[in-house]
Amino acid sequence: MDIAVYNVYSKYLKERFGEKVYKLPINLPLTCPNRDGCVGTGGCIFCGEEGGSFENLSHALSVREQVKRNKEYISERYKANKFISYFQNFTNTYLPLDDFKKYVEESIVDGIVGISISTRPDCVNDNYLKYLSDIKNRYDLEITIELGLQTVNYHSLKKINRGHSLAEFIDAVIRNKRYSIRTCAHLILNLPWDDMTDVIENAKILSALNVEEVKLHALYVVDGTELGRMYKEGEVSLISKDEYKERVITFLEYLDEDIIVQRIIGRAPKENTLFVNWNESWWKIRDEIVEDMRNRKIKQGKKFQYLNGKAIKKLQKF
Numbered sequence: 001m002d003i004a005v006y007n008v009y010s011k012y013l014k015e016r017f018g019e020k021v022y023k024l025p026i027n028l029p030l031t032c033p034n035r036d037g038c039v040g041t042g043g044c045i046f047c048g049e050e051g052g053s054f055e056n057l058s059h060a061l062s063v064r065e066q067v068k069r070n071k072e073y074i075s076e077r078y079k080a081n082k083f084i085s086y087f088q089n090f091t092n093t094y095l096p097l098d099d100f101k102k103y104v105e106e107s108i109v110d111g112i113v114g115i116s117i118s119t120r121p122d123c124v125n126d127n128y129l130k131y132l133s134d135i136k137n138r139y140d141l142e143i144t145i146e147l148g149l150q151t152v153n154y155h156s157l158k159k160i161n162r163g164h165s166l167a168e169f170i171d172a173v174i175r176n177k178r179y180s181i182r183t184c185a186h187l188i189l190n191l192p193w194d195d196m197t198d199v200i201e202n203a204k205i206l207s208a209l210n211v212e213e214v215k216l217h218a219l220y221v222v223d224g225t226e227l228g229r230m231y232k233e234g235e236v237s238l239i240s241k242d243e244y245k246e247r248v249i250t251f252l253e254y255l256d257e258d259i260i261v262q263r264i265i266g267r268a269p270k271e272n273t274l275f276v277n278w279n280e281s282w283w284k285i286r287d288e289i290v291e292d293m294r295n296r297k298i299k300q301g302k303k304f305q306y307l308n309g310k311a312i313k314k315l316q317k318f
């Protein structure tokens, strides 16, 4: 299916590296400063024990072994040659610098063309970025920091117990740019405390900061989390699938057309969950959004005219 109504990540990778590129997930024995008491306890209200992923190998295996096994499996299944090492779970820069260096270097094997590192905005630091910048140049790799933001609404960030506000995200993006490290911002467009105004502001702030990539998720509710309790006790309710689709379309309309979109809805586990993607497969919802955009002649960036002195531009007719 041609989904050119937005700037699709797989297409970007193919153009950049000349063929399809696959991510190899890596699971480190880590926690998160929002769980271990450093900035908070209990974590974000939606965070389950897996800290963001449910499809990784055990962290008891070395990084090299995880990369090797995943690479073998994906190479055989998809005839793949190029890969990105993807440090996915928890907060992958929340560890001593020497350990971080060791893990990153273990992940660089034949065929690796990039490294993606998931972390929190309050765990992005110059010393780590300087090292990544050296690695980038030494091995000719594309390096991306995947930053969990979830929303630019700092009141909602408090409600979900993120332990950081919008400022730390802005700081992390600016810092990444200083070291030529790409940023992929993660957002949840259906947080119960956000409305369409927040969705539009999400797109505008990411565009103004000139982030390179974005990944959208729909909130899912894991049993045993604080969000699970709130959901069961009727303290929160989730918007309908149609409203989620409308939020994604509006978000894309306001997003700079150059920003690459990794996902417009996340995959999620079914086990131990109280609510996941309106009981539909993620790709079906994605396809519905794309079809809707096509029918309505909407493309990413259609309403991206608000930067560089919008009022003056109107006055001067630039």
Ligand code: SF4
Residues within 6 Å of the ligand: 032, 033, 034, 035, 042, 043, 044, 047, 048, 051, 052, 089, 090, 091, 120, 148
């Ligand atoms: S920052 Fe990520 S790993 Fe940490 S508590 Fe929140 S969702 Fe979980």
